[in-house]
Amino acid sequence: MTAQASPIRSVLAGVGSYLPEIVVTNDELAKTIDTNDAWIRERTGITQRYLAQPHETCAFMATQAARIALDAAGATATDVDAIILATATPDQAFPATALRVQAALGAGGFGFDISAACSGFIYGLSVADAMLRTGQIRGALVIGSEVYSRILNWQDRGTCVLFGDGAGAVFLRAEEASSSGRGILSTHLHAQGSLGDILYVDGAVGQPDRSGHLVMQGREVFRHAVTRLSEAVEEALAANGLPHSAVDWLVPHQANLRIIDAIGRRLGLPPERVVKTVAQHANTSAASIPLALATAIGDGRIRPGHLVLMEALGGGLTWGSALVRM
DSSP: OOOOOOOEEEEEEEEEEEOOSEEEEHHHHTTTSSOOHHHHHHHHOOOEEEEOOTTOOHHHHHHHHHHHHHHHHTOOGGGOSEEEEEOSSOSSSSSOHHHHHHHHHTOOSEEEEEOOGGGHHHHHHHHHHHHHHTTSOSEEEEEEEEEGGGTOOTTOHHHHTSBOEEEEEEEEEEEEOOTTOOEEEEEEEEEOGGGGGGEEEEOOTTOTTSOOEEEEOHHHHHHHHHHHHHHHHHHHHHHTTOOGGGOSEEEEOOSOHHHHHHHHHHHTOOGGGBOOOHHHHOBOGGGHHHHHHHHHHHTTSSOTTOEEEEEEEETTTEEEEEEEEO
């Protein structure tokens, strides 16, 4: 009788991050925008953000984060079969930013970009996980890299204070499932195109009459975010037959402190088990979850064996969750 091969799991082997050189506090923003530190903190929890300089392109930041993720995994460019890069702010319409990163790393395989706004990293994890599980690839970089400062209307104090720039990356490796249970347990993706007009960018290539700025109906986004993200979290736990208490860490999309706290309360998680970086990073869209993950792994909070639940919602609307055993 032929022995059956063990199932394959996508193991998160390494994580990396890059933040721009320039930090801008709320007080510094208030020098040029009609706002103040108290107004921003009360509504968002944000105290500062990182803003990219001209050389800190989407591809540059993604490459820096990817190199750190590979080093953390004990891997090299030759181990990379695929690069999946989530961004709403690519440097060019084409080629894909993932291919600029591939060239900079000297990697082979293939690569492409994903456009799912703030949910992009979760979408990327899901796609990479499927490829790894089916044996199409053995190693993948999943990257979120954003330069939102270049699409903001800096006259609109309701949106421009919310966002920052940065990049985060993970290296996923295909490994046989083991008793430790390490790896991505499940991912869950959703979208509702009928809600696309509550968060979008007014412009695209070939539309010179549009501003190309981000437009958001904040209250509507908040209302849908709490409901949809709670559903995605419950879906991930139910799919794996796990109670809320099994979650060691919630690593949410870092959009707004009030949304993050609301999801934590619905899960019944104490605040100290929710990773929060929105105060320092602001909303970095597709980069926010890997940036938060890198922060919590780097300071020793998230350790091998911990069960980590990630969730995000973005323009589209798109939303989803991922459950990972570290």
